[in-house]
Amino acid sequence: MPAADLSADHLFDLYRRMKTIRVFEDTCVAAHKAGEIPGYIHSSAGQEAVPVGVCAVLTREDRITSTHRGHGHGLAKGADLERMMLELYGRVGGLCGGKGGSMHVADFSVGMLGANGIVAGGIPIAVGAAQGLRLLGSQAVVACFFGDGAVNRGPFMEGLNWAAVYGLPVLFVCEDNTFSAFTHSSTTTAGPGPLARAQACGVAGERVDGNDVIAVRAAAERLVGEMRAGGGPRFLWCRTYRFSGHVSIDPATYRKQEDLDAALKRDPLLVTRGQLGDAAAADAIDAEVEAEIARVQDIARKAPYPPRAEAFDDVQDIGSPAVEAAR
C-alpha cells in the first residue's frame, strides 16, 4: 500500500523509473553477450531503489556523482534514455559521442557529473562540486553515490572530513550491494560499517533498506531537507544486493546460490509492486517500459559509429592532437 505521504502517481513514477533501469541494463547485458555492445557492462540490477529513491528528492539543479555502475544513477537523475543507449552501443548521438561507453555515461544537462571507472573517484569531485556551487551562490546540493568497496579507499575518509570541515551540502549515498568486485565486502571491511565511519567524522546519517524505494526516498528527503536548511553533509547507508556478477562476463561463482535466491525474493521491483497493490497497473508500466527500451535499442542498432577523425576531438584546445597531426 502506498505510503501515506506519497501520491499513487508518484509511487507509480518511482516504479517506472526503477523498471526502466532494470530493463535497460538487462537489455544491454544481453546485447553485450550477443556481441552488439563492446567492452563490458556493470549492471546495477537489484539496486534500483537507491538511485530512484534519492534522485526523487533532488531538483534538476542538484548534482550527482556516480560510479562504474552508473546507468541507474544517470537515468534516475533524468539522463536521456535514447542517448544513453546510443552511448553504450558506441554510436553517433550517444551522451558522450561514443567516447565514454557504459563506464563513463554522463549527462551534465541534468546535473549528472559522470559515471567513474575508479572506485571512490566521484567522492572528491562531489565535495568540490558542492564547494564550487557555494562560491557561485547556488543553493543546489550534491548527492554522491558510491559502493561498499569505496569505503575502504582513502578518498572516502578525505571526502567525509572535507565535507564536514566546510559544512558542504553533500549527501553521501553508500549503495552497499554486498560485494567489492568479486569479494564479499564483509571479509575486507573492518568495524561496524560505513555509517559509523561517517559519524566518526561528524557526519550524521541513517541506515535504510536499500530495496525499499519508499524508505530510501523518505530517508533521503529527511537528510536532504536538513542539508538544504544548512545542516552540512549527511550520510545514507543503503543495504542492497547485486543480482549480477561484477561485470556482464562474471558468472559470480564466488557467491552462494541461497544468498542470491534470498535476495531475489527481496527484489526492489517486487517490493514496490507490493506497495503499489495494483498488479495490472504495474504490468501496464512494464509493457510500456519494455516497448520504450526496444524502441531506443532499435535506434541504437541502426545508428552509425562515429567517424575515426572524431577520436582527435575534445582532447584539449591548446596542443591538441589535431593540431599536431596537421603539422
Next chain:
Amino acid sequence: MSNVITMGEVAARTLADEMRRDPTIWVLGEDVQAGGIFAQYKGLFQEFGAARVVNTPIAESTIMGAGLGAALVGTRPVIEMRIADFVMPAIDELVNQIAKVRYMFGGQARASVVVRVPHGLHPGSAAQHSQVIESWFVNVPGLVVAAPSTALDLAGLLRTALRCDDPVVFFEPKAMFKNVADMLGDWPAIPFGKAERRREGKDVTIVSWAQAMPAAIEAAAALSADGVEADLLDLRTLWPWDSEAVLASAARTGRALVVQEGVGASGFGAEVAVTIAEHSAARVRRLASPRIPVPFAPTLEDVCFIRPGMIVAAAKEMVAG
C-alpha cells in the same frame, strides 16, 4: 624607479590581478592563507578572504579532486600542490579524472583548473622533496604542461593558464622562488608553445627549460668567451612545445644539445631529441640526471645536478666532432 621583488611575489601579484578580473577564480591548498611556502600566495587571503583562498586539510587526493568538482560546476580553481612529490597521492584525480573528463564525456565537461606544482632539485631535500616529474604529465593526453624559468615567464604563463579552458599543470621552479628581479612595466600574458631565445648563436643549439636554465645560460656565456656561440632556447612549456623553433635552430647550427634536470630515461629531453633526429640532420646529445632517487648528502646529491661545466664540455665536444 625600480620594482625589485621575488619570484614568489610576482606569482602572488599575478594571481591577485587575475582574481580581481575573474570572480570565479579561487585557490585551494595547504597553508595558502599563510601565503604558501614560497610566498606565492602572499596577501591573497587578506584581499580575497576565506571563501576564495581556502586552506585545506593535507589531503592531496581531495585537494585535486575537489578542484575538479568545482570546475565542473563552473568555477576556476587554482589547485596548490605544495611540491611536485605531493602530486603522487593525487595522481588518480589528475590523470584519470581531470585530464580525461572533457574527452570521455564527449565534450560536455571542461576541467578548467590550474594545478600549481613547485618542482625541481632543491639542495638537501632528498628523495621525496626534490623530484623533477614534468615529463610524466606530457605523456597524459588532455593536459597542458608549463615549466617557466623566469619571473616574467611565470607571470605571463600563469595569466594564460588562468584564462584558458584546458587543465594546466603549472610547474614552478622552487629553488628560484626567492630570486629577485626588477619587475618594471607590465607582465603580459605569454602564449603556450612559444620558446624564448635566451642567447643567439650559430655553432650549437642548446634546448632547456625550468631549473636547468640558469646553468645553460652560464654555460652559453662561458662558451662564447671560448669562441663557441650557442643558440639557447628556453622551451617554457612542454606541452605544447615549440618544436618549430627548436628544429629551425637545429637546422641552422647542425648540432643540438638537450639539457634537462631530472632523470633522463624517458624524460622530456628524449622527446625533444627524437623530434630533432626525425626531422633534421642535426647531431643530437642529451644531458640529464642519472636514474637514481635524489640523495641527501651534498656529495651524493651533486651527481643529480647539471652543472655549467658539463654543458660547456658537451657543447665543445659536439663542435669539435
